[in-house]
Amino acid sequence: MSFEDWMALNQLYSDYAIAVDSGRWDSWPEFFIEDCSYRLQPRENYDRGFPLATLSFESKGMLKDRVYGIQETLFHDPYYQRHVVGTPVIRKLEAGRIHAEANYAVFRTKLSGLSTVYNVGRTIDEVVRTEAGFKFASRLVIYDSEMIPNSIIYPI
Amino acid sequence: MNAPHLETPPIPLSSLRWERGTSRIPFAAYNDPELHKRELQRFFYDKHWCYVGLEAEIPKPGDFKRTNVGERSVLLVRAMDSAIHVVENACAHRGVAFCRERHGNRDAFVCPYHQWNYALDGRLRGVPMRHGVKRDGVVQGGMPADFKLADHGLTKLKVAVRGGVVFASFDHQVESFEDFLGPDILRYFDRLFDGRKLHVLGYNRQRIPGNWKLMQENIKDPYHPGLLHTWFVVFGLWRADNQSQMVMDAKGRHAAMISTRGNAGTVSEVSRVSSFKQTMNLHDPRFLDIVPEPWWNGPTAVMTTLFPSVILQQQVNSVSTRQIIPDGHGHFDFVWTHFGFEDDTPEMTQRRLRQANLFGPAGFVSADDGEVIEFSQETFEAKPGHRTLVELGGDEVANTDHMVTETLIRGMYRYWREVMES
Numbered sequence: 001m002s003f004e005d006w007m008a009l010n011q012l013y014s015d016y017a018i019a020v021d022s023g024r025w026d027s028w029p030e031f032f033i034e035d036c037s038y039r040l041q042p043r044e045n046y047d048r049g050f051p052l053a054t055l056s057f058e059s060k061g062m063l064k065d066r067v068y069g070i071q072e073t074l075f076h077d078p079y080y081q082r083h084v085v086g087t088p089v090i091r092k093l094e095a096g097r098i099h100a101e102a103n104y105a106v107f108r109t110k111l112s113g114l115s116t117v118y119n120v121g122r123t124i125d126e127v128v129r130t131e132a133g134f135k136f137a138s139r140l141v142i143y144d145s146e147m148i149p150n151s152i153i154y155p156i
Numbered sequence: 157m158n159a160p161h162l163e164t165p166p167i168p169l170s171s172l173r174w175e176r177g178t179s180r181i182p183f184a185a186y187n188d189p190e191l192h193k194r195e196l197q198r199f200f201y202d203k204h205w206c207y208v209g210l211e212a213e214i215p216k217p218g219d220f221k222r223t224n225v226g227e228r229s230v231l232l233v234r235a236m237d238s239a240i241h242v243v244e245n246a247c248a249h250r251g252v253a254f255c256r257e258r259h260g261n262r263d264a265f266v267c268p269y270h271q272w273n274y275a276l277d278g279r280l281r282g283v284p285m286r287h288g289v290k291r292d293g294v295v296q297g298g299m300p301a302d303f304k305l306a307d308h309g310l311t312k313l314k315v316a317v318r319g320g321v322v323f324a325s326f327d328h329q330v331e332s333f334e335d336f337l338g339p340d341i342l343r344y345f346d347r348l349f350d351g352r353k354l355h356v357l358g359y360n361r362q363r364i365p366g367n368w369k370l371m372q373e374n375i376k377d378p379y380h381p382g383l384l385h386t387w388f389v390v391f392g393l394w395r396a397d398n399q400s401q402m403v404m405d406a407k408g409r410h411a412a413m414i415s416t417r418g419n420a421g422t423v424s425e426v427s428r429v430s431s432f433k434q435t436m437n438l439h440d441p442r443f444l445d446i447v448p449e450p451w452w453n454g455p456t457a458v459m460t461t462l463f464p465s466v467i468l469q470q471q472v473n474s475v476s477t478r479q480i481i482p483d484g485h486g487h488f489d490f491v492w493t494h495f496g497f498e499d500d501t502p503e504m505t506q507r508r509l510r511q512a513n514l515f516g517p518a519g520f521v522s523a524d525d526g527e528v529i530e531f532s533q534e535t536f537e538a539k540p541g542h543r544t545l546v547e548l549g550g551d552e553v554a555n556t557d558h559m560v561t562e563t564l565i566r567g568m569y570r571y572w573r574e575v576m577e578s
Binding site: 060 | 258259356357358359360361362363364365384385386387433436438439440442443489494505509510512513516517518520523524526527528530531
């Protein structure tokens with residue numbers, strides 16, 4: 001992998017974290033290609049081979065539908081989230097496709113509330129080169145957190 | 157070790173002020189630790205069947221799953237002869253909740269503290285140093301001469317299995333599971349669990365900071381889905397002008413909310429609510445790729461509340477059990493087990509998984525149920541002298557052929573008062 005690609009990959013991970021923490025939800029689907037996969041899955045299901053995910057989206061359109069849900073249809077307590085993402089580790093390099101993983105922790109801060117550990121785990125990713133730079137073809141977000149503290153509204 | 161339960165001492169329920177039957181529920185019913193202990197005793201540990209899991213979760217001899225009945229840890233086990241047992245996860249010696257894995261396969265249970273060894277059905281098989289230890293020809297220590305292994309097994313629960321679903325009760329005098337449900341609710345139970353083998357698709361787990369009864373009430377409340385849940389009203393999945401029935405057992409403790417989809421997209425009385433989005437279109441309509449199944453026999457949604465421990469979900473092609481595990485008066489864990497049937501095609505499995513996006517702790521129509529429960533509990537804690545108001549449809553308790561009613565919640569509290577005040 002070239003130095004430029006390594007820099008671009010790290011930039012992608014950082015930009016994604018900043019985007020999903022910013023509240024600008026419309027920017028989230030733009031990190032993915034059209035024919036993409038985003039799955040938020042408990043580690044329990046992943047380790048045991050159960051297919052159920054807490055969220056399972058199979059297209060950029062589904063991500064846009066989620067954004068609409070966050071903005072218009074899901075009633076929820078507003079909160080800030082803050083991602084801390086580790087340096088990606090490269091698992092495999094193919095022509096135009098990078099298989100990578102990274103650890104993450106998300107903290108949640110509700111209005112007038114303390115900051116708490118919200119969700120922790122790792123992402124298992126496939127990143128592809130497009131004309132607009134690196135994009136996610138697949139993001140499998142596997143969380144260790146055994147209990148979701150009530151609900152998850154925003155993208156992890 | 158099936159000793160009679162020690163009854164919690166009666167506490168004055170007179171401090172709870174009821175008005176107009178059970179249509180005004182005192183906030184104090186949700187925020188009193190002593191009342192909560194009494195609820196655990198009377199609803200979860202005595203005279204009731206509680207959900208513990210699916211047979212499909214323990215398919216092979218030796219398979220076990222750790223779960224809860226009320227706040228007690230229990231093990232759902234398939235013994236070597238394939239019989240299903242439920243035993244309390246508490247060593248007869250020092251009470252250690254010895255099993256820490258949530259699932260696995262074993263040929264025996266051994267408590268790590270002093271290696272007491274139990275068969276999968278809970279019988280005590282052996283105790284180290286039972287006959288003492290010999291030193292210099294003298295036997296030292298050991299259990300008393302009258303110590304019998306047979307007296308010190310794990311606490312065994314009574315077990316009922318129907319349609320692949322397992323229920324358990326600490327109360328061995330409990331009525332049959334079929335009598336417990338009553339004929340009207342049993343019919344809807346058997347509609348979903350009709351004998352086909354189930355296969356587990358996976359779990360979702362969330363901790364909701366509210367009283368456990370609020371989740372039962374949420375699924376006995378047909379008023380909110382077409383108002384809180386935009387997806388339900390816009391796509392006609394659940395709205396007040398759908399054909400529907402509200403059905404209870406004779407005691408009012410269990411209920412089924414039955415509804416048939418219609419009117420998607422049309423404007424009417426029920427769509428003049430702020431949550432209705434006339435222009436809402438999905439970018440990817442596969443979320444709602446609904447294919448009717450023969451076993452539905454009409455209704456597109458049947459939500460069944462079995463008091464106190466579980467909700468059975470059929471919402472179009474998505475089916476799940478939702479287990480309620482209380483943790484004190486102010487919190488509960490909510491465990492979703494999504495499943496399918498042995499004769500599902502791969503396409504149907506995919507459809508069930510896709511529609512699961514609507515449900516669970518992040519679901520398009522379920523995430524906000526936990527939120528509103530949390531916000532109700534906040535007020536209950538702050539204002540214990542006040543009460544809720546559940547008077548939609550009057551103050552009586554009766555089955556209805558529409559959903560513009562809160563009768564099921566009133567029915568549950570009529571039953572709650574009978575049991576708690578006796």
